[in-house]
Amino acid sequence: MSLEMFFQHFFNALTLGSLYALIAIGYTMVYGVLRLINFAHGDILMVGAYFVFFGTFAFGWPWGVSAIAAVCGASLLGVLVERVAYRPLREAPRISALISAIAVSFFIESLAVVVFTGQPRPVLQPDWLISEWQWGRVHILKLTAFVPVMTAVLVAALLYILYRTKPGLAMRAISKDIETTRLMGVRVDNIIAFTFAVGSALAAASGIMWALRYPQVHPYMGIMPGLKAFVAAVVGGIGSVQGAVIGGVILGFVEIMSIAFFPELSGYRDAFAFIILVLVLVFKPTGLLGENLKEKI
Amino acid sequence: MSFTVPSPKDAILAAQNVTMRFGGIVAVNDMNVALPQGSICGIIGPNGAGKTTLFNILSGFYTPTEGDVLFKGKSIRKKSPDRVCKLGIARTFQNIRLSSQMTVLENVMVGCHVRRHCSWWMAALGLPNYYREEDEIRDKARALVEKVDLGAMQNEKAGSLPYGAQRRLEIARALATEPSLLLLDEPAAGMNPQESLDLLHFIRQIREEFNLTILLIEHDMKVVMGVCEYIWVMEYGALIAEGEPAAIQENPEVIRAYLGDDFVKGH
Amino acid sequence: MRFNRTTFICLALMAAGALFLTQADMFLSNYQLYILKLFFINAILALSLNLIYGFTGMFSLGHAGFMALGAYMAALCILPPEQKEMMWILEPIIWPFSELFTPFWLAVILGGLVAFVFALFIAVPALRLGDDYLGIATLGFAEIIRVLLTNATPITNGSLGIKGIPDSATLLTCYVWMLITLVVIARIVYGNFGNVLRCIRDNEIAAQVMGINVFGYKVMSFCVGAFFAGVGGALLGSHLSTIDPKMFNFLLTFQVLMYVVAGGLGSLTGSILGAGIITVLLEWLRAIEEPMDFFGLVEIPGIPGMRMVVFSVLLLAIILYRREGIMGSREITLAGIGRFFRRLATRTAGREAQ
Numbered sequence: 001m002s003l004e005m006f007f008q009h010f011f012n013a014l015t016l017g018s019l020y021a022l023i024a025i026g027y028t029m030v031y032g033v034l035r036l037i038n039f040a041h042g043d044i045l046m047v048g049a050y051f052v053f054f055g056t057f058a059f060g061w062p063w064g065v066s067a068i069a070a071v072c073g074a075s076l077l078g079v080l081v082e083r084v085a086y087r088p089l090r091e092a093p094r095i096s097a098l099i100s101a102i103a104v105s106f107f108i109e110s111l112a113v114v115v116f117t118g119q120p121r122p123v124l125q126p127d128w129l130i131s132e133w134q135w136g137r138v139h140i141l142k143l144t145a146f147v148p149v150m151t152a153v154l155v156a157a158l159l160y161i162l163y164r165t166k167p168g169l170a171m172r173a174i175s176k177d178i179e180t181t182r183l184m185g186v187r188v189d190n191i192i193a194f195t196f197a198v199g200s201a202l203a204a205a206s207g208i209m210w211a212l213r214y215p216q217v218h219p220y221m222g223i224m225p226g227l228k229a230f231v232a233a234v235v236g237g238i239g240s241v242q243g244a245v246i247g248g249v250i251l252g253f254v255e256i257m258s259i260a261f262f263p264e265l266s267g268y269r270d271a272f273a274f275i276i277l278v279l280v281l282v283f284k285p286t287g288l289l290g291e292n293l294k295e296k297i
Numbered sequence: 298m299s300f301t302v303p304s305p306k307d308a309i310l311a312a313q314n315v316t317m318r319f320g321g322i323v324a325v326n327d328m329n330v331a332l333p334q335g336s337i338c339g340i341i342g343p344n345g346a347g348k349t350t351l352f353n354i355l356s357g358f359y360t361p362t363e364g365d366v367l368f369k370g371k372s373i374r375k376k377s378p379d380r381v382c383k384l385g386i387a388r389t390f391q392n393i394r395l396s397s398q399m400t401v402l403e404n405v406m407v408g409c410h411v412r413r414h415c416s417w418w419m420a421a422l423g424l425p426n427y428y429r430e431e432d433e434i435r436d437k438a439r440a441l442v443e444k445v446d447l448g449a450m451q452n453e454k455a456g457s458l459p460y461g462a463q464r465r466l467e468i469a470r471a472l473a474t475e476p477s478l479l480l481l482d483e484p485a486a487g488m489n490p491q492e493s494l495d496l497l498h499f500i501r502q503i504r505e506e507f508n509l510t511i512l513l514i515e516h517d518m519k520v521v522m523g524v525c526e527y528i529w530v531m532e533y534g535a536l537i538a539e540g541e542p543a544a545i546q547e548n549p550e551v552i553r554a555y556l557g558d559d560f561v562k563g564h
Numbered sequence: 565m566r567f568n569r570t571t572f573i574c575l576a577l578m579a580a581g582a583l584f585l586t587q588a589d590m591f592l593s594n595y596q597l598y599i600l601k602l603f604f605i606n607a608i609l610a611l612s613l614n615l616i617y618g619f620t621g622m623f624s625l626g627h628a629g630f631m632a633l634g635a636y637m638a639a640l641c642i643l644p645p646e647q648k649e650m651m652w653i654l655e656p657i658i659w660p661f662s663e664l665f666t667p668f669w670l671a672v673i674l675g676g677l678v679a680f681v682f683a684l685f686i687a688v689p690a691l692r693l694g695d696d697y698l699g700i701a702t703l704g705f706a707e708i709i710r711v712l713l714t715n716a717t718p719i720t721n722g723s724l725g726i727k728g729i730p731d732s733a734t735l736l737t738c739y740v741w742m743l744i745t746l747v748v749i750a751r752i753v754y755g756n757f758g759n760v761l762r763c764i765r766d767n768e769i770a771a772q773v774m775g776i777n778v779f780g781y782k783v784m785s786f787c788v789g790a791f792f793a794g795v796g797g798a799l800l801g802s803h804l805s806t807i808d809p810k811m812f813n814f815l816l817t818f819q820v821l822m823y824v825v826a827g828g829l830g831s832l833t834g835s836i837l838g839a840g841i842i843t844v845l846l847e848w849l850r851a852i853e854e855p856m857d858f859f860g861l862v863e864i865p866g867i868p869g870m871r872m873v874v875f876s877v878l879l880l881a882i883i884l885y886r887r888e889g890i891m892g893s894r895e896i897t898l899a900g901i902g903r904f905f906r907r908l909a910t911r912t913a914g915r916e917a918q
Contacts, residue, residue, distance in 0.1 A: 378773055379773075379776055379778070382774060396765075399766070407756070407760055410775070421748045470774065
């Protein structure tokens with residue numbers, strides 16, 4: 001493989017990894033506070049992408065404005081999902097909430113099919129993102145650089161929220177012990193809603209960039225990225241934001257690089273994530289940065 | 298009658314220099330315990346002294362970092378809890394662990410399972426010897442439920458039982474595994490004085506009837522002093538005293554561990 | 565088998581059911597027969613998942629994978645060799661699958677066995693995990709199975725799938741397989757082995773202390789469940805006559821999960837009931853995707869995809885408002901039915917006396 005090709009693949013992997021990382025953060029945050037796999041997370045990504053599609057085509061807004069509106073819309077949707085489908089089940093067995101999450105996921109998907117139709121739709125790519133940089137013989141789409149940079153900015157903002165603000169402190173407290181945090185006078189419900197808002201916003205950001213990369217949107221576009229991002233969250237150690245980022249990047253690199261080096265494996269691409277998942281769960285069930293949550297005897 | 302601690306070879310259960318570390322924390326430090334066949338002995342000590350950790354080692358949940366555990370002369374150090382149970386050690390838990398959705402009788406029947414001979418596929422095929430064994434198990438469980446005075450409640454959900462009854466049920470379930478050694482983790486916790494007194498008689502009674510050796514952890518001194526023939530006292534994971542109940546009551550170390558230095562000085 | 569009155573009544577009822585089914589084509593339309601068959605197959609799937617999840621508490625989301633294995637294995641067994649040679653156009657089919665030709669009953673059992681063996685392999689890494697981790701891991705395995713089936717073109721014909729599978733799964737065959745599933749799982753679950761499984765579900769540590777080889781019994785339950793999922797898949801493939809890897813996606817697992825949750829976790833008759841109601845409901849909901857016409861006044865155009873919206877709202881409603889499902893963990897028993905009728909009789913008698 002030529003060096004040029006390698007760079008091309010490297011940036012592709014970094015882009016894909018960043019997208020996974022952004023989605024994985026939402027999973028890991030929700031799992032941290034509620035111990036719940038938010039199956040609807042991937043679908044929020046899809047809805048975010050669709051919002052941009054409608055912003056640009058139906059309302060004729062510029063891409064940037066549509067993107068911001070879409071992120072806000074998606075985070076509202078995330079809060080709504082929590083309010084309707086998860087909050088009533090806070091005291092129920094965890095599996096009930098999980099089934100509820102699966103149901104919400106299918107609801108959003110099938111509603112999207114009804115409202116948006118099942119047809120894939122092309123999306124608008126702003127000109128400044130699809131021009132190329134030339135660097136020797138390496139051609140890099142500006143989008144490929146934009147995604148990791150945007151991801152880094154968002155992750156930095158998130159870490160700031162988590163470690164430098166009161167709601168962030170409350171979030172971290174809830175993930176340790178929800179009851180005690182409640183007794184300390186924290187409005188747990190608000191903080192959980194906030195967690196969903198932030199996680200959904202990141203998922204929407206990822207979905208919007210995802211749509212730019214494969215320039216189309218369709219109602220089931222969130223399922224596979226969602227599942228793989230969850231795998232990334234588990235690989236990194238669920239509950240840890242840093243772990244989610246690391247897991248996402250690892251997954252992106254494994255997927256792109258293994259096919260770059262072994263093109264004959266391309267049919268198995270979707271299986272890599274799950275093979276990694278199984279390996280991690282067997283050898284280090286808590287993930288790379290996860291905490292040990294073993295039941296006390 | 299004076300009590301002599303047997304050599305590890307003669308003891309039914311012997312912990313030899315057992316140490317358990319979790320990371321940097323030493324939960325159990327160089328413990329030596331040896332129980333003679335047929336005795337009732339106790340382990341006492343303040344909260345966090347490592348008593349339950351020791352039980353978890355004896356029942357196979359933890360493999361001790363150092364030392365060995367001998368049961369009937371054979372090492373059970375690396376055996377899993379279900380193997381340990383098969384060999385004949387049963388236990389109860391400080392925080393009761395019953396299947397609260399299952400009935401009293403079903404809970405005890407689960408205990409009978411370990412001694413059964415049929416495999417699951419015999420059940421799937423509905424072989425006659427499976428049904429015969431099933432009947433035997435039901436009868437045996439019924440008898441045990443009667444033994445702990447829960448006969449009238451045998452079809453109630455275990456979770457709906459009052460606290461004391463749940464404790465007795467847990468003991469009945471442990472007895473169903475046909476143990477030769479029974480480990481009781483705070484059997485009198487949450488009981489009123491009368492219930493504790495009944496428990497005392499009950500423990501003696503089952504020892505006779507089932508030919509048991511019993512080791513118990515207990516905070517209720519009336520129970521410990523009333524029933525135990527020998528006592529080990531733990532503090533911060535280590536053994537600070539051992540002896541017969543009367544001696545332990547007088548031991549200044551033990552008084553200090555329970556009541557603090559000031560009390561000993563003032564004495 | 566225990567020879568008492570209940571057993572005889574049950575056997576008589578089963579035989580009566582079989583007798584009815586042999587004559588069913590006289591008074592049911594083809595469409596109704598189709599639905600009835602689908603119901604039997606779905607009941608098998610629901611029962612098998614209930615064993616794994618409802619009784620043993622293992623949240624497995626890999627059912628579609630086991631079904632796929634069963635369906636492919638059985639399809640390969642019952643397709644005539646000449647037909648297989650013609651259909652595999654991407655890559656020729658390899659031996660022994662090219663020569664494989666067995667009667668249907670054997671094909672179904674082989675389908676179940678393939679799923680069983682695969683479950684055995686999955687069990688070792690996956691069953692050490694707790695509830696939602698297990699769910700994700702089994703979901704991952706189901707996806708891996710799908711990817712493997714897509715890529716193992718010389719065996720599975722890849723993404724083209726297999727078409728024209730002989731419809732050997734007759735109404736009676738499906739009925740008998742449902743009864744076999746019900747009886748086998750009921751025998752395991754309603755005896756002391758069932759108590760053991762429920763104890764594992766409720767409190768694994770307590771089960772260990774009772775001398776139960778927790779891992780062993782989890783593997784047993786998982787593999788028996790997988791076997792019947794494979795059987796269900798085999799029957800389904802023959803019933804639909806076409807299979808491809810896309811069909812066995814997560815949606816299929818989700819449907820089976822829905823039957824179980826709707827019927828009640830830990831209730832076998834509930835699973836059958838749930839499978840029946842939802843199978844009929846899903847067919848019935850097709851109507852809302854058709855254009856509707858109210859007395860020639862208002863015309864509502866059909867909304868494609870609306871069926872799944874209603875379906876998911878329904879599941880959401882069940883889990884939010886009636887978490888235990890239709891039956892909870894109770895069963896419909898002969899004694900229960902007897903009590904019901906006796907109560908009904910006394911009530912009517914009382915009313916008449918007034």
